[in-house]
Every structure is written in structure tokens, then in C-alpha cells.
Amino acid sequence: MARTINExxxxxxxxxxxxxxISLSTSKVAEWRLWxxxxxxxxxxxxxxxxxxxxxIDTLTNKIxxxxxxxYAEMCYRFQNGHELLFDENTAMLYYQTxxxxxxxxxxxxxxxxxxxxxxxxxxxxxSGKIVPLDVDEKYNFASYIDAVKFAGVDTNVISTSEDKxxxxxxxxxxxxxxxxxxxxxxxxxLDAFKSSLGFDSMIYKQRFIDAVMGAQGVITCNLIxxxxxGATDTNFIQVGIFSELESGYFEYSDDSIITLKTLKDLEx
Numbered sequence: 001m002a003r004t005i006n007e008x009x010x011x012x013x014x015x016x017x018x019x020x021x022i023s024l025s026t027s028k029v030a031e032w033r034l035w036x037x038x039x040x041x042x043x044x045x046x047x048x049x050x051x052x053x054x055x056x057i058d059t060l061t062n063k064i065x066x067x068x069x070x071x072y073a074e075m076c077y078r079f080q081n082g083h084e085l086l087f088d089e090n091t092a093m094l095y096y097q098t099x100x101x102x103x104x105x106x107x108x109x110x111x112x113x114x115x116x117x118x119x120x121x122x123x124x125x126x127x128s129g130k131i132v133p134l135d136v137d138e139k140y141n142f143a144s145y146i147d148a149v150k151f152a153g154v155d156t157n158v159i160s161t162s163e164d165k166x167x168x169x170x171x172x173x174x175x176x177x178x179x180x181x182x183x184x185x186x187x188x189x190x191l192d193a194f195k196s197s198l199g200f201d202s203m204i205y206k207q208r209f210i211d212a213v214m215g216a217q218g219v220i221t222c223n224l225i226x227x228x229x230x231g232a233t234d235t236n237f238i239q240v241g242i243f244s245e246l247e248s249g250y251f252e253y254s255d256d257s258i259i260t261l262k263t264l265k266d267l268e269x
Contacts, residue, residue, distance in 0.1 A: 002047035009040035110201030121249040161232035167254035178218035190216035201249035
């Protein structure tokens with residue numbers, strides 16, 4: 001980490017003052033002090049460049065080191081649907097004949113590692129930027145690609161399903177000085193912001209869901225009666241405890257979710 005200019009200058013001054021064969025002016029505005037500052041700035045700039053260089057090298061190393069989670073994620077993004085994966089006999093590497101960005105359909109990836117099993121959640125985006133699952137052919141091609149590039153002995157599980165459904169039933173107590181329609185609108189916006197704030201394959205934490213509602217303008221308090229999640233392979237909705245993992249990696253609110261608005265008088269009775 002780069003030292004500050006003052007730290008470098010003080011070290012230079014301390015070193016110079018420690019030399020008995022050098023006689024230096026004690027004036028705060030002495031010319032030699034100006035030169036120590038100039039040199040300190042130059043050294044500081046160089047150390048900043050080294051920090052940036054190290055950061056870039058670390059990022060590239062983590063990305064290209066074969067077998068790491070980041071490497072697998074990078075390989076997922078490089079997948080080109082509809083293109084044949086070739087083998088280079090000289091480098092013993094797999095590659096595509098051409099680089100086709102339009103065929104690189106994987107836009108969001110999450111990888112979880114458990115012993116020798118890698119669970120890969122992947123999805124694409126539609127023209128509106130909404131996350132959507134791969135279709136049957138795309139998922140088959142992607143899974144085959146992963147089987148080709150993965151390390152021997154590593155089992156993989158590719159998941160690309162429709163979004164989870166999150167269903168809530170919540171009572172919201174609000175200030176009567178604000179119209180109930182506006183409060184309801186604010187709560188809906190807060191819940192949409194909560195959904196947007198979550199990264200792909202994030203956990204759903206019940207308390208953070210409540211905090212999102214509490215942050216809506218006009219809300220005094222709330223009572224979360226129920227919060228349930230349903231994945232693509234679930235038959236019924238499942239209650240969310242402290243937290244819940246999303247099967248698909250992303251979610252939409254269920255259409256039968258309920259927001260009940262109540263005034264402070266209702267809270268007192």
C-alpha cells in the first residue's frame with residue numbers, strides 16, 4: 001500500500017538529519033526541505049502506480065487461474081451458444097474458431113463449491129434487461145460446454161430455471177397525514193428497490209425485507225404476517241425463516257401477495 005507524501009518526506013528528513021557529515025538549515029522554508037517534498041511526491045506517485053499494477057495482476061490471476069471459482073465464472077461468460085468448441089493440439093486448450101459476442105448469452109452467473117461438486121446457476125437477459133432462464137437447447141449446450149472445460153473429477157450441476165416466487169402478507173401502519181394510496185405506492189416501490197438491490201443468487205433475509213418496508217415514506221411500523229418462497233421444483237410455497245436461498249438465483253413477487261394498510265387507531269385497538 002502506498003505511503004502518504006508526509007510519511008515519505010518525514011522518512012527522508014529523518015534519514016538526512018541522521019547523517020553527521022551533512023549540515024542542514026533548520027529553517028522550515030529551507031530549499032532542501034522543498035526538494036524532499038518534490039522527491040516524496042515522485043515516490044508516492046510511483047507507489048500508487050505499483051498498487052494499481054498489483055491490483056490488476058491479482059484480478060487477472062484470480063480470473064485466469066484454472067480451477068478457481070472465478071475461473072469457472074469467467075469460462076461461463078465465454079460460452080458461445082451454437083459454436084463448436086475446438087481443441088488446439090499445440091497448446092492443449094479448448095477454443096472457439098471465432099469470437100462472437102452475440103452468442104455469449106450467459107449474463108449472470110453464481111457458483112457455489114461443496115467438496116467436489118460445483119453448483120452453477122446461470123441465466124441470460126431479454127431485450128428489456130430482465131433476467132430469464134436458458135431455454136432447453138441453450139441449457140443443454142451450456143451444460144455440455146461445462147462438461148468439456150471442467151477439471152477431471154469435478155461434478156457439476158447446472159441450474160437455469162424460471163424465477164422463484166416470493167409471496168408476502170404484511171400489515172402496514174401509516175401516518176394519516178399521508179394518503180393511503182401514496183403510502184401503498186411507496187411500499188411497492190420500496191419492495192421493488194429491495195428486489196433490485198439483491199445480486200444474482202443472493203439470500204432472502206426476512207429482517208431486510210421488513211427493513212425495506214419500514215424505509216418507505218409514511219410507514220410507522222409493520223407486521224409481517226407471512227413471507228413465503230416457491231422455487232421451480234417446489235410444489236407449494238415454503239415459509240421463509242431467518243433467511244432462504246433462491247433456487248433459481250432471482251425472484252419475482254407473487255401476484256397474490258397482500259399489503260394491508262392500517263392507521264394508528266387500528267394499532268391502538
